[in-house]
Amino acid sequence: MTTGRTGRTGRIERAVAFALRNFEVVFAAGIGLTIGFLDIFGDKLIESDLASGATLVVLGALAVGSLSERARRPLAIQDAMAGTRRAIEDLTMVRSLAGNEVRDELRKARQSTNLWYFKGGTGTYLRAVTLPECVRAAKQNRSQLNVKIEILNPADERACATYAQFRRMFSGTGTGSGSHGGDLWTPARARKESYATVLAACWYRMQLTTLDISVHLSSTVPTLRFDLSDSCLIITQDDPNRVNLKVERGQPLYDYYLTELHQSREQATTLDLRDATLLSLSPTVDEVRALFDALALPLPRTYTEADVGGIIEKALHAEDPYGR
Known part of the structure; x- marks a missing residue:
């Protein structure tokens, strides 16, 4: 009962305040409508003809219309302001990153994260920095770490050739991020880089029991790299003439890509790392060959001991493509 009385009192107060703010329109509306209706329906208390009475009614109605417009105007302004805020939020949803900012933002993204989802070509930076740093933090914090990796399928020679061609296109001198001693991006190199990422995933899985890691192999050649953590999504590319992007968690675009990455992994070939x-702490060539055979992803028989040794080096001692 008290709530209802309070509500009515509040409505009366708002009505009085509104009438005072719009006194001239309220007065005109009252006078116009009163005289008009008396002239049309009254007992000729006011000497005027029907037309003048109707005119007054119309004028009174126009005043009421003006009054209503004033009442609606604050709501319209609020709607416009809300729309403007949403537009500004959309513009700030994505932050552009210059080349020298990418490393710092990736470092911040690794801080206190319990998950890392990656999609890209061969995962050089992932095995050079992301995996070792995230595993080290998880060991120190004794926490769970969830890592999902989607990279190029090294068994798909056509996809590897296409990817190598793409990397050469934007590398300028034929080298790309993560090159070793000026190595050219060739189909053979692309295959070895992907094999190295698979090996790194298996090796780190054995170093941390709380690491839940999966590897998914795709035959679709990517042109972008996606690194998603608890706090943000960072999208990078190999073309130095284009900016990289960062999307904070909580923005719709973060959730869109979270779903997109999941769907992409669903369409890729999943390795059963179980x-x-x-593997020993320093894997041997024979151990690595046996590992890939067990994963149903055998290394080419043409690979020499030097080739397998190179894969081990790339897996566990990869160079940071952004430098130190």
């Missing part, structure tokens, strides 16, 4: 054979 079948991986044991």
